[in-house]
Amino acid sequence: MTAVLARSRRRVLPLPGSLGAYAVRRLGLGVAQILVVAVVVFLLTDRLSGDAAVVIAGDDPDPAVIAALRTELGLDRPVWERLGAWLGGALTGDLGTSLITGRAVTAVIADGLPVTLLLAALTLVVLVPLSLALGMLAARREGGTADRVVTATTIGLYSLPEFALGVVLVTVFAVQLGWLPPTGIGVAEPAVFVLPIVVLLARPVCSLSRLVRAGLVDALAADHVAHARRLGFSPRAVLWRHALPGAVTPAVQQLARTTDWLIGGVVVVEAVFVLPGLGTALVDTITARDVPVVAGLALVLATGTVLLNLGADLLARVLTPVAS
């Protein structure tokens, strides 16, 4: 009953041609979501055992020194006061300064962003055509050899930890064969990104290509596709124009979920290949209890999540205007 209700409501609310209105509404929701994530992260980082003063004091854990450091860093102020000050600054584009290094948080983000953006963008650029190709290959003849191989591989490799795959690939292609650099240390050539992107692709390709396959198998058996065939459209036109658009909607929606994996994957992959991106910065600053930097990085990651989600949802709406 609830399912029926939800569906009819979805059909009524967005007026025809209101893609822009929908985008604006989703963007508003997204901004709220980003704020919630940033606040939660700020409070959580603050709750971690030990704080930046203890980390800076390091080998000299003299209580008096730590207390002085706390006063200097403003850590003796109540957490709500610091959160308020940080949020106020964030609205004007000032994310504060690192407690450890004193650098502006925006500078830390600017340092790591290019590497992470490049990794994510290259992964997405390869991911979509590769998943489509694998899904179409498998769906062309259901139960055939190609289908069995693709399906078994994508089921088996689903949610394989990136670091395990990463070190095995490094051992084969960097240590044994010497074809590719093992890490990003001291290397400034495109080859650095080959293994990280292969590793990042493994997880989303499995789920996306399976959804493309499932959608396409259904679509190819659907009445409207059979009708298009009877009308004499070429097999290629039937596949690309009639079967595919409707068939990939679940995969496009899954693309939104992929963002979450991509963020997790980027953190791990940057650690495996020692790449100086946002993920490395995040792990380092959490260890150092550097609250403003962690919150700033979370803000960037949450923004990325919201934007990619929005992109995927808009794409799904364009492909199937009725279903969304």
Place this chain on the structure above:
Amino acid sequence: MRGRLLPGLVLLAVPLLVTVVGPLVAPAFSGRGVAFGSTGVFGGDFVGRDVLGQVLRGGASVVGVAVLATLVTYAVAVPLALLAATTARRAVDEAVMRPLDVVVAMPSMLLVLLLVPIVPGSALVVAAVVALINLPDVVRIVRATALAVAAGTTVEALRMQGEGRVRVGAYVLRSVRRVVLTDVGTRFTGALYLVASAAFLGVGLSADDPNWAVMVDANRDGLFVNPAATVVPALLIIALSVGANLTSDRLLGGAR
């Protein structure tokens, strides 16, 4: 479409066997040599311990925590989902489902990195955090299935007979059992992914703990000297993940 069961089962059996039998025979491989030396079958690790001995001890904290996290997920998710699906009050349904949306909005790796270190060194905390991250998906799947059953004629008949909430709930639970079973493999590998990745990133465990994922991280520096110290534990994790996926698909996939 069903493939063969054996390859997946073998892949799954190897790491499980090492986990269960390993700790019993590990004391025989406790020799110490130089860092990344060539003593023992797989050589030495970053402080010279026998890699074979560490591998034999390192399964429990990966497999055990992942299994525990999966169990906790279902123990919390199924009652919540049944409550949300069978309640007559919309407010209860909303009260269960909306907080889960907040969890979904948080990048899961960020949650792991922030929540696990709150109580350092506790496997229970790792399991709880991983369970929390997996919770929304399981609750949604079980709730959606239970909703269809709860709106069906059998439940209506049970209600008209005057059966209590417990009997009706038990019937709905039996009906969703199949969906839960099909889902178990995916949840386990999902939990394994997070548990292992967290250990690799160094949250929740110390670098000395015998743990396959920790070993991969700690021994990476010696990849050129003694690759076995890194690759053997990594391959065990891969075998576990791939084996669990293939086995659950072959064994339980027919229920779909």
